Amino acid sequence: MDIRQLTTFHKVATLLSFTRAATELKYAQSSVTAQIKSLETSLGVELFERLSGKIQLTPAGRRLLPYAEQMLSLAGEARGVALGEGEPSGVLTIGTMESVTSYRMPPVLEFFLHRYPLVHLVLRPSLCAETLHSLRQGTFDMGFLMEAETRHSGVESEVLGREPLVLVASPGHPLAGEEKVTLEQLREVQVLAPEAGCAYRELFEAELNDGTGEPVPFLEFGNIESIKRGLSVGLGVSLLPRMTVADDLASGSLSELAWDAPFEVYTQLAWRRGRHLTREMRLFIDRTMECMAGEYATVAES
Template sequence: MDIRQLATFHKVGTLLSFTRAAAELKYAQSSLTAHIKSLEESLEVSLFDRLGGRIELTEAGRRLLPYAEQMLTLAGEARGAALGSEEPTGALTVGSMESITSYRMPMLLEFFHHRHPALQIVLRPSLCAETCHALRQGLFDLGFLMEAETRHPGVQTEVLGSEPLTLVAAPSHALAQAEKVTTEDLRGVQVLSAEAGCAYRELFETELNDGTGESLPFLEFGTIESIKRGVSAGLGVSLLPTATVADALEAGTLVSLPWAIPFTVYTQIAWRRGKTLTREMRVFIDQTMRFLTEEYAQ
């Protein structure tokens, strides 16, 4: 049993795909299969069940997986210690949504670019439910969530702050001059939103549907910028994180509607519960807490 075999096993065990694991590790399929076979022979157990076109970890494989992760973490730290380097190195895969990546993280990413250039931050676009699943499966090292809930099965979180939300419309919209906007008012207008799976969209949708007995149609757009353009063109109203519309409100292309938002969402940094945090993960979490908690406190 060697580190290469454990790294191969860990990758296959988290992805549950020989093909995807070979692509990510840049191995030929035959080499990857040979690593797994050699590891199984040295341990004298089967680590995977082959079920037609898919695979599953055996009971032995499930027991080995967390140990493989710990050994790979220790191997990375030992390598850094032997080289005499205290600087974070390697890559961190981080799941994040557009509103955080584009509007909250630039200063944090700039800090890592200049202060820790040997650490590669790989951002993966992902909605909250997808991020939690990827963290539990070991596909992401860390992730950002924006949800009302702060407890998630199998996932550990730190709250960075409550995320302010703003209901916006074009200055020419029928509700733009209203002194107060009610939920009933909003049931009678077109709503533009992000795709299903976005936490604040789902909370907004639930609020509008409450007591109506019918599902109100939302006009879905692919990105926040496209939503803002659609709203400014008079296509409808939208509920978005305040940070994403601050520039448009200042420029006057959008206006804030006076609706009392009945829910709160919290931006959180998350990782798999029970996972041994590497030096690189600890540095990223610490600096994220330092940069973003100060920003949310303003």
Template sequence: MDIRQLRTFHRVASLGSFTRAAAELNYAQSSVTAQIKSLEASLGSELFERVAGKVKLTPAGTRLLPYAGQLLSLAHEARGVASPDAQPEGLLTIGTMESITSYRMPTVLEYFHHRYPRLQISLRPSLCAETLHALRQGVFDAGFLMEAETQHSGVHSEVLGVEPLLIVAAPGHRLADAAKVDTDELRSESVLAPEAGCAYRELFEAELNDGTGEPVPFLEFGNVEAIKRGVGAGLGISLLPRMTVADELAAGSLVPLAWEPPFELYTQLAWRKGSALSRERQVFVEQVIDFLSHEYQEL
């Protein structure tokens, strides 16, 4: 068992694909397969199985994964100690969500592209619960959360700021000109929402269903862009992070409703508790906090 095999195992486990892992690592797929088979032979256990055409970890692979993450982190740290003046390099896998990827990260990624060209940042779409699990398992190096809670078992999180939320509707909506909108007035509306597991959807759903006896139906539209198009077409209303609808509000294609959310959502950067930050992760954490904390302070 060597570091190269563990890195390959870690990438296949993270991506759920031998083909994608080979592309990321710049290996031939046959090389990835050979490394995994060699690692399995040295351990005497199968690490992956195919279920319904997908690659999944076996129980042995699941047990190995957090240790592989720790060993790779130590290897990064050791290289940093031995070569303190070397530029950060390698691959960082970051769990994130559509709104952060599309509306917060472009300037950060541009900075890393020019300042640290040998450091590759791979953004993995993930719901917050999935991100937390992947961080605890060592699959993600860091991850973004958008949650009401700021303390998470096994994970250290740094609050970047309160994420402003608002309800949007099509121009001409019956509540568009109301000076104040009550929750009761929203219960009769069709609500467009991202998939279950999204924190602001769940908080909004709980608020609408509170004490009503009947759950308010939500129309799942999958992603923010689809939701905005549906709202603009008059299919219903939606609660979204303000950053995702700033352009549409400025253009007048969507309008905000005067409803004040009775909850707050905190955008956070998180990483596994107890793991030493490699030079690469340290640079990423410091720069993201610097970039995004300033953005939230200006809101």
């Protein structure tokens, strides 16, 4: 087992594709396959299995992955020590969600682009449950969560702030003029929602379904921008993070409904518990907290 084999194994395990791994590593695909076969032979186990044309880690591969990450991280630090502290560099794979990527991340991305251009941030769209799984498996270096819970098995997290939620509709919607909107009224209108697995959607769904005997149907959209377009033409109401509709509320294209969510969610930055944090990971954590602290402080004061 050598560093080159572990690097190739980590890349294939992260991307779950021999072809994409070969492209990113600038190897021939046959070389990637040969390195994985050689590593499997030296360990005496299979690390990947193929199912329906796709690959996935075997139990042995999942067990090896966190150790491979630690060894590659230490190898990188050893090179840095031997050569002297150089410019931060490398790839950070980050699980994130549309709302954070579009509305919270730009200042962080801009900072790394100009200050640390050798650090390549790879943003992977992911629901919170998928992000937690990928963090535990080691396929993501870090990930953003928007959850009611702030403690997670096998994962360390920093709470960036409470994420305010707002119920919105088009200005012409019948509920837009109500002084107070009730759950009974909400059960009678069409609700637009992001895909299942979104924490605030599930909390809202549980609130609407509580004691009704049958579930309230949701009209599911793939992303927040699609939801906003549906709202603007009067398709229904939706509960969304305030940051995603702030401009729409200010312009008057959407209206805030008089309903306060009886639950809260918190945006968090997380990584696998016990993982060695590289210099680049620490930079990302520190800068993200610095960039977003002011935004959440403003929210808390408003």
